[in-house]
Amino acid sequence: MELLSLLLSPLVLLALAAVYAVGSSLIRRRPAVRRRALVRFARRVDLPLPDAPLWAPVEAALTRRNVAVDLGAQIGIAAAAVVGLMLGHPGGRTGDIGAELGLWGMVVVGASVAGAATGSAWAGARDARRGAPAPGSRLARPTASVITDYVAPLELWSARLMAFAAAGALALGLVIATGVDTVAPAELLHIGTVLAAVVGPMALWLGVVTERRLLDLPQTAASTFELAWSDALRAQVLRDVVNAPLAIGVSTGFALLMAASFGVGDPTIANGLLGLLGAGVLGLAVVGIASSASKPQRHFRQRLWPRDGASYPGVGSDRPAGGSH
Template structure:
């Protein structure tokens, strides 16, 4: 299959992923989140969770589509590489990661009139995700830069492998963009006041804020690990499989460790929330 066939194939796949933004998968995701975070579901919390979950799904799909198109343009400008559509695949994964992060960190609607404001002045990043994940956000890009510099200095013709130089530049720019996005999301998570009526609704909001920080961390680790792989094995830029391995290395620990539970252990101290008449009021308002 010629490389340019991958553009319509992955574009169709992006359109198919829009199904995740429909009611059935969004509801299933919200229910799984409620069980995973051990938070009861109220009318207000449910509406907010559905809106945020759908926004993440839409951002992920749009980001993947943009990444596929940019990868195809880059591959075409480079003259094309038959049977090795790594820029398209890399653009798909990276665009999906950035899109979901932007969707999770999007602006919130106007709060209800009876909402109280809780300032996040005492919240740190350690309350939102594990400390080891935050350390990786800074250590992996630094290691990738050091490895790239060492390889450039000691290896003769370090970037002679086909596409390795271009891939390294793209991965470096994506890493810098990911670090900038992480800094913005972290600042917004730590400085933006929360607006909620009850502690239960506030806990739901903090959970999604923690998710946005974790997704922003992923947006840094994916391109940084790709840059590290290119520096160590320049031939990795000539095929899509090494990049796929890098994505699994980046995403695997994050998904397996379930770091989004951190806010329950630190910020809310595993507090058990019980439904009250104030929580149920929006649902009973029409009765």
């Protein structure tokens, strides 16, 4: 417990975040690392590897996204650490180091994911505004793309729902408090719990606004193959943005359940809350496994580039001759 307390201390988190951000930025820019990242990504999205001159811009865009995700995550952790320094070391207020370390860990996870999604969205928006193909060669779709073209329904709606996990946990706590004598409902309503309950829905609202702005940005492509790669990169960014409210809602929701289980004062209710927390973890794992099995990275292929279509990348006449999986 002492080691965990040390690792989660704000000053240590600040130092680790700074070291990781600098180290990751340097490593991800190495040519061999950039190439491996592109090869892995092409395999995940089921696209042939791009040939020159498309290889360089795709590799650069993917690298910028990966660096921005790492940097954003560490900025999120650093922001959480600053808040921790302002509020005091975990365990310093209630004396229950185990409970507060659990809460603090949830805050760090949520801040990290929020920062990563912000970095990904920033990189994606910046790349969408870069350059354009030669005049007269730009492709355009007859209809505008929507979020469901890039994010699978299970992934999209589970993220939307779980953004309200903390609000649901607080509501459950208030219901329980009305039936016990050990804690009053008013004791649950303070600045910390209210902020935890609203941060998920706020993140969802910001995420939806960001999704719409990213979808409104133009896609510049001179071939169907280039457009398919643009879709692959866009889908990755949109999935990052969609999943941020999920992580924030789940982390704050689980933190509230954990805090309530330690503070309710009734062993039966405390065990019930911990059981509910365990059920939530299990349910989240089941949804995650089901989503992973559906290969969400390739959802945009099914929606925008069906295999039986004439313009399917890798089948059409504009596929790079040397491209391979």
